[in-house]
Amino acid sequence: MAALPRRIIKETQRLMQEPVPGISAVPDDSNARYFHVIVTGPEDSPFEGGLFKLELFLPEDYPMSAPKVRFITKIYHPNIDRLGRICLDILKDKWSPALQIRTVLLSIQALLSAPNPDDPLANDVAELWKVNESEAIRNAKEWTRRYAMDN
Amino acid sequence: MEMMNTDDDSLCEDSGNETSGDDVDFNVEVETSVPKESQSYDDEYQYEVLSTSDIVQYMSDIIDEVNSVLQLPPTTARILLNYFHWDKEKLMERFFDGDQDELFKEANVINPFKKIPVTGKPKLSLKIRGTEECDICFMVFAPSHMTGLECGHRFCYQCWNEYLTTKIVEEGVGQTIACAAHNCPILVDDETVMRLVKDTRVKIKYQHLITNSFIECNRLLRWCPSPDCNYAVKVAYVDFKPVVCCCGHIFCFACGENWHDPVKCSLLKKWIKKCDDDSETSNWISANTKECPKCGATIEKDGGCNHMVCKNQNCKADFCWVCLGSWEPHGSSWYNCNKYDEDEAKAARDAQERSRAALQRYLFYCNRYMNHMQSLKFEHKLYSSVKDKMEEMQQHNMSWIEVQFLKKAVDILCKCRQTLMYTYVFAYYLKKNNQSVIFEDNQKDLERTTELLSEYLERDITQENLVDIKQKVQDKYRYCDGRRKALLDHVHEGYEQDWWVCKEA
Numbered sequence: 298m299a300a301l302p303r304r305i306i307k308e309t310q311r312l313m314q315e316p317v318p319g320i321s322a323v324p325d326d327s328n329a330r331y332f333h334v335i336v337t338g339p340e341d342s343p344f345e346g347g348l349f350k351l352e353l354f355l356p357e358d359y360p361m362s363a364p365k366v367r368f369i370t371k372i373y374h375p376n377i378d379r380l381g382r383i384c385l386d387i388l389k390d391k392w393s394p395a396l397q398i399r400t401v402l403l404s405i406q407a408l409l410s411a412p413n414p415d416d417p418l419a420n421d422v423a424e425l426w427k428v429n430e431s432e433a434i435r436n437a438k439e440w441t442r443r444y445a446m447d448n
Numbered sequence: 449m450e451m452m453n454t455d456d457d458s459l460c461e462d463s464g465n466e467t468s469g470d471d472v473d474f475n476v477e478v479e480t481s482v483p484k485e486s487q488s489y490d491d492e493y494q495y496e497v498l499s500t501s502d503i504v505q506y507m508s509d510i511i512d513e514v515n516s517v518l519q520l521p522p523t524t525a526r527i528l529l530n531y532f533h534w535d536k537e538k539l540m541e542r543f544f545d546g547d548q549d550e551l552f553k554e555a556n557v558i559n560p561f562k563k564i565p566v567t568g569k570p571k572l573s574l575k576i577r578g579t580e581e582c583d584i585c586f587m588v589f590a591p592s593h594m595t596g597l598e599c600g601h602r603f604c605y606q607c608w609n610e611y612l613t614t615k616i617v618e619e620g621v622g623q624t625i626a627c628a629a630h631n632c633p634i635l636v637d638d639e640t641v642m643r644l645v646k647d648t649r650v651k652i653k654y655q656h657l658i659t660n661s662f663i664e665c666n667r668l669l670r671w672c673p674s675p676d677c678n679y680a681v682k683v684a685y686v687d688f689k690p691v692v693c694c695c696g697h698i699f700c701f702a703c704g705e706n707w708h709d710p711v712k713c714s715l716l717k718k719w720i721k722k723c724d725d726d727s728e729t730s731n732w733i734s735a736n737t738k739e740c741p742k743c744g745a746t747i748e749k750d751g752g753c754n755h756m757v758c759k760n761q762n763c764k765a766d767f768c769w770v771c772l773g774s775w776e777p778h779g780s781s782w783y784n785c786n787k788y789d790e791d792e793a794k795a796a797r798d799a800q801e802r803s804r805a806a807l808q809r810y811l812f813y814c815n816r817y818m819n820h821m822q823s824l825k826f827e828h829k830l831y832s833s834v835k836d837k838m839e840e841m842q843q844h845n846m847s848w849i850e851v852q853f854l855k856k857a858v859d860i861l862c863k864c865r866q867t868l869m870y871t872y873v874f875a876y877y878l879k880k881n882n883q884s885v886i887f888e889d890n891q892k893d894l895e896r897t898t899e900l901l902s903e904y905l906e907r908d909i910t911q912e913n914l915v916d917i918k919q920k921v922q923d924k925y926r927y928c929d930g931r932r933k934a935l936l937d938h939v940h941e942g943y944e945q946d947w948w949v950c951k952e953a
């Protein structure tokens with residue numbers, strides 16, 4: 298495997314030294330480009346109390362291209378589909394090489410606090426979120442309890 | 449429709465606007481500054497081959513002209529001109545008559561007269577003892593190794609190069625590349641891109657991207673259609689004429705296809721479309737398909753039952769496979785086809801016959817067209833085998849000049865095949881008359897003599913038969929070339945004399 302760029306080494310170090318509150322990101326023992334991520338459901342959101350597992354991978358041309366991030370824990374959210382893929386502009390066309398793992402994870406956390414059903418990835422969820430928000434929130438809470446709370 | 453007129457249609461096709469052309473004289477600079485050979489296949493038709501940087505120059509002359517009035521950053525002017533399809537009058541009009549802020553917004557470009565609040569201020573705090581850290585690679589550099597735009601976001605040269613290269617090569621972004629900082633709308637101007645990108649190929653790709661729409665908006669310019677070729681051809685007026693690019697590719701300026709004399713652009717276009725649509729033709733004629741007598745949809749017999757139901761959901765006609773008559777009178781018994789000679793069924797069969805005949809006719813022309821196209825694809829193989837042959841002959845004490853006739857023969861063979869290929873398109877749409885009979889004789893003649901030449905080129909050449917073969921090959925190719933010219937002259941004369949009548953097919 299090619300040597301790890303200084304950028305990735307330093308970014309990982311800084312992430313360990315000053316972790317983001319509510320988020321842990323740990324590089325895999327055998328692959329320094331692969332991170333095991335746990336995001337705590339934000340307070341006052343339907344995801345509160347949940348621990349959400351994600352995987353994050355830094356592609357070969359990182360930071361010129363965005364990291365690949367996916368939820369592993371099932372989540373009921375209009376911008377996250379059944380496969381855990383996330384609809385977030387900075388992971389696509391708004392990516393900038395000056396962004397970091399840290400900023401990406403913060404944006405994902407913010408997305409949990411403020412779902413955006415007008416830019417949906419999971420259509421059925423987004424639909425319900427728009428027509429019957431309280432039911433959607435109830436579902437999200439239920440999924441959080443069912444999938445994100447046991448250990 | 450008369451074939452004579454079809455040419456004019458194709459002239460208008462490639463330009464949706466009146467930007468360019470005779471009313472704009474921006475060719476002065478190019479002609480003097482670029483010493484490009486003005487090649488000519490056809491003696492009267494003059495044109496120039498421009499490299500990507502010639503086009504950039506051409507484009508920036510127009511930008512300068514506009515900017516002598518508007519005073520915009522050149523990249524902003526380029527984007528605005530693009531937005532108006534390089535119609536400077538229209539841009540000027542909008543610029544002075546309308547809401548400028550609105551104009552910039554519409555064209556998706558920052559208003560350069562407005563101070564923009566920059567997101568994420570430059571990190572002066574990280575300037576430690578006269579060094580700066582690059583936010584992309586996290587390396588620490590002396591300030592002279594860092595650079596940025598007016599927004600103040602600075603990155604190292606290496607990172608800028610990588611960033612721009614990714615945008616240009618991976619994402620194909622040319623019109624607008626924003627600063628590398630997140631959410632910063634400041635555009636990297638063309639000059640900066642050219643300064644920061646290191647690889648020449650990436651620079652050319654960038655120039656290609658920014659000139660692309662300029663070329664596409666200008667009727668008098670056309671990219672060479674050959675893959676990976678970065679030249680463009682500039683003409684004084686659009687015509688159905690062959691142009692030769694610096695890369696060697698010969699194409700029709702009017703439509704961009706391979707040079708396709710004797711058939712005109714609009715018919716060729718029709719033909720190509722037909723060929724694409726009929727890709728399942730061979731399947732169509734297989735014994736197991738017939739057309740629905742009602743809607744003409746192709747129906748495949750997928751079982752033993754002769755009661756067919758059209759698969760076209762809007763038709764769903766019931767009919768009998770054997771007689772093509774409506775199924776209804778066949779009764780409710782499972783198979784009782786005694787209506788074989790019924791008029792209705794006969795009419796259906798006649799219609800089927802006609803369409804089958806039309807298909808057969810199409811296949812006849814298509815096969816011959818494809819055959820020559822296929823042979824042309826082996827052109828490079830033929831050249832290399834002839835090259836081997838020539839080398840071998842030189843080892844037998846023959847001079848370079850003595851063996852050149854072989855290459856010449858292949859050149860002519862290819863030209864003949866190309867002409868023949870397009871004669872089948874021409875013939876397909878041609879209505880029969882006295883002149884079309886002469887044309888077909890010419891075609892038959894050229895076909896036969898081309899095959900003979902091709903055979904000669906495959907023969908073994910030995911020391912003993914060389915003189916004889918050389919004489920024969922030369923005779924053959926001269927004859928072929930003569931026949932080819934005769935055929936084309938006859939067709940051209942026909943265009944002038946209005947002999948050709950187009951068949952609606």
Ligand SMILES: [Zn+2]
Pocket residue numbers: 582583584585586587603604605606607608
């Ligand atoms: Zn850097």
Ligand SMILES: [Zn+2]
Pocket residue numbers: 597599600601627628629632633634
């Ligand atoms: Zn910036």
Ligand SMILES: [Zn+2]
Pocket residue numbers: 672673674677678679693694695696697
């Ligand atoms: Zn070319």
Ligand SMILES: [Zn+2]
Pocket residue numbers: 688700701702703704705708712713
């Ligand atoms: Zn053409």
Ligand SMILES: [Zn+2]
Pocket residue numbers: 740741742743744745758759760763764765
């Ligand atoms: Zn039908």
Ligand SMILES: [Zn+2]
Pocket residue numbers: 768769770771772773778784785786787788
């Ligand atoms: Zn029948």
